Amino acid sequence: MSLAAMTIEEIQRGLAAKEITAVALVKAVFERIKEVEPQVQGYITLCEKEALTQAEAIDKKIEMSVPLGKLAGVPIALKDNICTDGIKTTCGSKMLADFVPPYDATVVKRLKDADAIIIGKVNMDEFAMGSSTENSAFKATKNPWDLSRVPGGSSGGSAAVVAADMSVLALGSDTGGSIRQPAAFCGVVGLKPTYGLISRFGLIAFASSLDQIGPLTKTVYDSAVALEVLQGKDPMDSTSKAPQEINYVEGIKDGVKGMKIGVPREFFQKGLDPEIAASIQKSIEAYRSLGAIVEETTLPITEEGLSAYYIISSAEASSNLARFDGLRYGYRPEDFEKVEELMEKSRTDAFGEEVKRRIMLGTYALSSGYYDAYYNRAQRLRRKIREEFKTIFEKYDLILSPTTPALPFLCGEKSDNPLEMYLEDIYTININLAELPALAMPCGFSSTGLPIGLQIIGPHFSEGKILKAAYALEKDLNIVGKRPQWKEEA
Ligand code: GLN
Secondary structure, X not given: OOXXXXXXXXXXXXXXXXXXXXXXXXXXXXXXXXXXXXHXXXXXXXXXXXXXXXHHHHHHHHHOOOOOOOOOOOEEEXXXXXXXXXXXXXXXXXXXXXXXXXXXXXHHHHHHHOOOEEEEEEOOOHHXXXXXXXXXXXXXXXXXXXXXXXXXXXXXHHHHHHHXXXXXXXXXXXXXXXXXXXXXXXXXXXXXXXXXXXXXXXXXXXXXXXXXXXXXXXXXXHHHHHXXXXXXXXXXXXXXXXXXXXXXXXXXXXXXXXXXXXXXXXXXXXXXXXXXXXXHXXXXXXXXXXXXXXXXEOOXXXXXXXXXXXXXXXXXXXXXXXXXXXXXXXXXXXXXXXXXXXXXXXXXXXXXXXHHHHHHHHHHHHOOOOOHHHHHHHHHHHHHHHHHHHHHHHHOOEEEEEOOXXXXXXXXXXXXXXXXXXXXXXOOHHHHHOOOOEEEEEEEEOOXXXXXXXXXXXXXXXXXXXXXXXXXXXXXXXXXOOOOHHHHHO
């Protein structure tokens, strides 16, 4: 097995036993990148020199028996909306094509303190708006399982580089499903934590009341390790909260005996691919055989959430993106006469179509004549969604659902049809509106060999329980380590 295919768990063991070195690991990852990146197109920026220097420093620490951080030597890729001191952070936009932040996001600081090694910054839909990573101003990332298909989005780069062994760990951001949907499409584990569990300081905002950073990994165990490092209150983010569970690895192997799991029937109605439904059914049976109590239940808001999400997220986006005006931040056109012209030209030239669509939708929903009809109604619906989840969690420990209604679609298939693209989020957006944690993990493969994702949803701050349930299923299904076919050919 190539070193690049290792998990965090294996790296921790390998380094401790001195069987591998951080330098060998980083070299293997860059070898792999040279081999497959031309096809996958996952990275926007690579930091090879810096990564090797960092790896040498870790190996020195090991040699001198200096205590190591939890992610020592672990290669990591960061979504390009997470600010990195001295490394370009484009947000997938022409607007920020040359932006080099003078500071690190809190998550980046925490990763560095844990001795992780930054490999590079990965591709994404512009300002995290999209479900296919085709909205990037720079390039479209491909799905490593089938290069003619999309990797999902907006954290498509994060999911693709982990699936293709071009990084061991990646961070993504999830406003309405952007960690979980690409994780499902690329057959990796993606965790969207409870709102506030991970600091958003240094994450370029899309919709501040919904955005959350989270890890994409090869295994559930790795997700738990990453969360331990990333979580916690941050004085720089007033919405961040102190976690109730600090140690997610401890107890991860406890199993699901006696756990009560609800499966809302609304998730299995029209529009769901039959192969996905069959695969989720198998997981339900696996849970029953592991001793969990799985029951059908109801969650009527499933479909309504979609409209509330697109109103609220676009309203917040229109406000957050007002700062990109050619004066204070970002792209500035060469020729202009008046300041109004500067603003208009910079926004016209540097924002892509989807971003403009959201700004218009959001501005409209917030305008005085329509505020009550759209924004206020959406907020009311959001409260209702929270209540419904609260009620369901009085009865169940966790909820199980598909992550996406369909298998990874073909590149270009939905680009001209924004509404169809929005429907991709039907199972994921309500979780953001209710500020809940949810994890997407592979639970099987279609007859054409494409990954299928399962979603486990829990009450606020129940990440420990979610990870426990995910770990049990992952072991039972025994699909970890299955890799995209083309890799063997490469
Ligand atoms: N696909 C959703 C959207 O386009 C979700 C995006 C996200 O989670 N960042 O808004």
